[in-house]
Amino acid sequence: MEGNLETIGLLELLEMIHQNRRxxxxxxxVEGLPVHFRFLEGEVVSGGILDWEGLEAISTLPLQPRGGSFRFTSGVQTGTPLLRFKALIGEWARLYDEWTRFRQLYDSPSRVLEALRASEPYGVFVGGKSVRGAARVWEVPLIIAAERAWRGLREGDLVPLRKYAWFGLRIRHPTARRTLAGQAPQPDDITVHLDGSRNLGAIVQSGYSINLVRRYLIQGIRKGEIAPPGKGWLLRDLLWEEEAEQRTPNAEQR
Incomplete structure (x- = not known):
């Protein structure tokens, strides 16, 4: 079974699989994201975005996306339901609404925020840290860290920096050797700099725009040309950031 999400909505599709105990x-x-679910007799036993698994990943997706495509393949599955179907859909909807609210103040959990003073619970942001990084330090689910960050921004205890968690990535690309062969790179071609010696933040600092580097990462992950650690959450964040940039063209400068 395959089709288009403009013909049958995502929620309707999920309910059909559940009701037929498939x-x-x-x-x-879905909105540029490769998503997967495994069903056991109509219940969701796993799901996610690429290598980012679980309800945390699923909840960042809209239940009513603008479009997309799907393919369902019947087969034997094992596992335990993440939640019973109705509870899963309810929690998914609730968490997505939370993400929508939080993203009114920052574009993605990869955004680096800085604390204006070392008062708790924002001491972790002194010197700058991403929301995802804060969640790891606090040892809390990402959605809880996201709410704390949202509250800190709203109350003026935190400010966003022009940095992202993915600035720390080092990527080695085969075409980086072209400069050694004397071939002149194109002005917007960052691959010649991806020899693994510098992280993406250093490449941005050298003069390449955040948007250009972000677009390279999105295309590279989608095509399978690069597979950085956590590529699932990374692609989710990059697309959120791109969406915010399109909505507010000066977002990169904030």
Missing amino acids: SGELRLE
Whole structure:
């Protein structure tokens, strides 16, 4: 079974699989994200975005996306339901609404924020840290860290920096050797600098725009040309950031 999410909505599709107690794998392309679910007799036993698994990943997706495609393949599955179907849908909807609210103040959990003073609970942001990084330090689910960050920004205890968690990535690309062969790179071609010696933040500092580097990462992950650690959450964040940039063209400068 395959089709278009403009013909049958995502929620309707999920409910149909559940009601018919189907077992198998559902693969979707939702707003540029490759998404997967495994069903056991109509219940979701796993799901996520690329290598980012679980309800945390699922809840960042809209239940009513603008479009996309799907393919369901029947097959034997094992596992324990993440939640019973109705509870899963309810929690998914609630968490997505929370993400929508938080993203009114920052574009993605990869955004680096800085504390204006070392008062708790924002001491972790002194010197700058991403929301995802704060969640790891606090040892709390990402959605809880996201709410704390949102509250800190709203109350003026935190400010966003022009940095992202992915600035720390080092990527080695084969075409970086072209400069050694004397071939002149294109002005907007960052691959010649991806020899693994510098992280992406250093490449941005050298004069390449955040938007250009972000677009390279999105295309590279989608095509399978690069596979950085955590590529699932990274792609989710990059697309959120791109969406915010399109909505507010000067967002990169904030």
